[in-house]
Amino acid sequence: MSDETRPRGASDTSRAASRPGATSVDPIDILAGRMDAAEEGLLTCVHCGFCLPACPTYRELGDEADSPRGRLHLMRAVAERRLDPASDAFQTHMDRCLGCRACEPVCPSSVPYGSLLESARRVARSAVPARKRSAGRTVEVMLRLFRHPLALRVALSAARLARALRLPTLARRLAPGGRVGEGLRFGAAMLEASGGRGARPVAPDPGRTSRLAGAPVGPRVAFLPGCVQGSLFGRVVDASDRVLTRNGCDVARMGAGGCCGALHAHAGDHDGSLDLARARIGEAERMGVDLVVTDAAGCGAAMKEYGEWFEANPAWAERAAAFSSKVRDVTEVLAELGPVPGGELRRTVAYDPPCHLRHAQRADGATATVLAAIPGLEVRTVADPDACCGGAGIYGVTHPELGGAVGDRKVSEVRATGATCVATGNPGCMMQIGAGLILVGSRMDVVHPVELLDESYALLDGER
Numbered sequence: 001m002s003d004e005t006r007p008r009g010a011s012d013t014s015r016a017a018s019r020p021g022a023t024s025v026d027p028i029d030i031l032a033g034r035m036d037a038a039e040e041g042l043l044t045c046v047h048c049g050f051c052l053p054a055c056p057t058y059r060e061l062g063d064e065a066d067s068p069r070g071r072l073h074l075m076r077a078v079a080e081r082r083l084d085p086a087s088d089a090f091q092t093h094m095d096r097c098l099g100c101r102a103c104e105p106v107c108p109s110s111v112p113y114g115s116l117l118e119s120a121r122r123v124a125r126s127a128v129p130a131r132k133r134s135a136g137r138t139v140e141v142m143l144r145l146f147r148h149p150l151a152l153r154v155a156l157s158a159a160r161l162a163r164a165l166r167l168p169t170l171a172r173r174l175a176p177g178g179r180v181g182e183g184l185r186f187g188a189a190m191l192e193a194s195g196g197r198g199a200r201p202v203a204p205d206p207g208r209t210s211r212l213a214g215a216p217v218g219p220r221v222a223f224l225p226g227c228v229q230g231s232l233f234g235r236v237v238d239a240s241d242r243v244l245t246r247n248g249c250d251v252a253r254m255g256a257g258g259c260c261g262a263l264h265a266h267a268g269d270h271d272g273s274l275d276l277a278r279a280r281i282g283e284a285e286r287m288g289v290d291l292v293v294t295d296a297a298g299c300g301a302a303m304k305e306y307g308e309w310f311e312a313n314p315a316w317a318e319r320a321a322a323f324s325s326k327v328r329d330v331t332e333v334l335a336e337l338g339p340v341p342g343g344e345l346r347r348t349v350a351y352d353p354p355c356h357l358r359h360a361q362r363a364d365g366a367t368a369t370v371l372a373a374i375p376g377l378e379v380r381t382v383a384d385p386d387a388c389c390g391g392a393g394i395y396g397v398t399h400p401e402l403g404g405a406v407g408d409r410k411v412s413e414v415r416a417t418g419a420t421c422v423a424t425g426n427p428g429c430m431m432q433i434g435a436g437l438i439l440v441g442s443r444m445d446v447v448h449p450v451e452l453l454d455e456s457y458a459l460l461d462g463e464r
């Protein structure tokens with residue numbers, strides 16, 4: 001019997017046998033295996049409740065079932081086949097989780113909540129047809145789109161065109177009332193926010209911008225433009241490219257529109273996430289690089305977990321682990337190199353760390369090093385930096401009330417800093433916070449931290 005087909009209860013309920021890289025297994029067995037693995041490693045939930053105040057859905061709703069501890073109870077009930085995974089209770093409370101993982105660093109038992117949630121979402125998704133899932137059709141259409149680079153490019157090009165024609169602004173103003181109208185208004189504001197009202201792009205010219213004058217001396221880097229980031233935030237991708245080059249990296253971009261599979265993993269689309277991960281691993285191998293770099297925190301968090309995703313798959317385990325060991329956020333690379341200082345930039349910026357950099361990658365300290373390389377920049381920390389902005393993919397569209405409540409809190413805290421712009425390192429967070437600012441009539445810009453360093457270099461070069 002193969003590792004992929006042994007029943008639960010046999011000795012295969014180890015962490016490795018329960019990884020999503022293993023195929024042809026009942027998703028409930030995978031969830032059960034993961035929970036057993038947590039127990040075996042003495043990592044199980046001790047019901048202390050330390051995670052409750054850290055959880056944005058619990059803070060908004062005050063319902064134990066919408067807390068990490070409550071969701072773990074539900075997962076356990078399904079894993080032990082005491083609860084139907086198609087039940088409203090399981091479907092609703094798994095669906096409402098933002099996947100922000102703010103519950104992980106505060107947990108004294110190190111419960112691997114993020115990995116358990118991915119398994120639980122896979123169980124929930126396979127238990128109910130798409131048309132019956134909450135927000136099912138919207139999410140399913142998106143997941144399918146993100147698996148096909150050409151179709152995705154067409155869709156994102158259409159979104160860019162709509163943005164250039166200011167159609168989202170019109171849609172936001174004309175959106176009707178009610179739940180659907182709220183979702184439409186928020187989605188339109190997100191697309192509008194991706195345009196970056198304060199962005200001042202500079203034409204890429206690595207020959208001119210490399211201060212090292214000569215061959216790069218730093219690592220050879222495969223830079224993932226990503227799907228959403230690469231298309232809607234081209235200015236951020238260009239800024240990252242210039243900044244890495246200036247700091248001595250030899251940058252080669254991975255294929256445009258290549259998705260890392262994070263959205264699929266978070267939504268429980270197991271096959272979709274693994275297909276996309278295999279494509280990215282193969283691409284990086286062909287490029288023969290020292291590092292794989294992204295400026296999207298959600299993509300970085302997923303790619304750092306490829307090794308775990310394929311742990312039970314002998315054909316891919318070694319390749320996936322080698323790939324993950326090379327993955328870095330752009331700010332991590334710059335912090336490791338010691339960023340070249342830029343020109344004086346007199347601005348006040350509110351920094352808000354993305355959950356997938358702070359909680360999932362535990363790497364947001366690097367951003368402070370990057371911002372410290374900008375003379376004159378005043379950095380103000382947003383209150384409660386552990387709290388999610390409510391982004392979580394298209395959560396603001398699929399859950400307008402709850403996403404809106406979580407987002408409103410973040411927007412208030414960002415505005416309370418009195419800064420002229422807010423910096424955060426993930427496209428979903430940039431769109432979520434940007435949309436919230438637009439909807440309250442604020443003129444604050446939303447930027448990626450590397451954009452500020454890029455602007456500082458341009459000032460040093462006398463371009464602005």
Ligand code: SF4
Nearest residue numbers: 045046048049051107
């Ligand atoms: S903090 Fe950890 S151990 Fe405590 S209730 Fe939450 S998940 Fe369980």
Ligand code: SF4
Nearest residue numbers: 055097098100101103
């Ligand atoms: S991932 Fe975020 S929303 Fe989900 S249980 Fe943990 S803290 Fe709550």
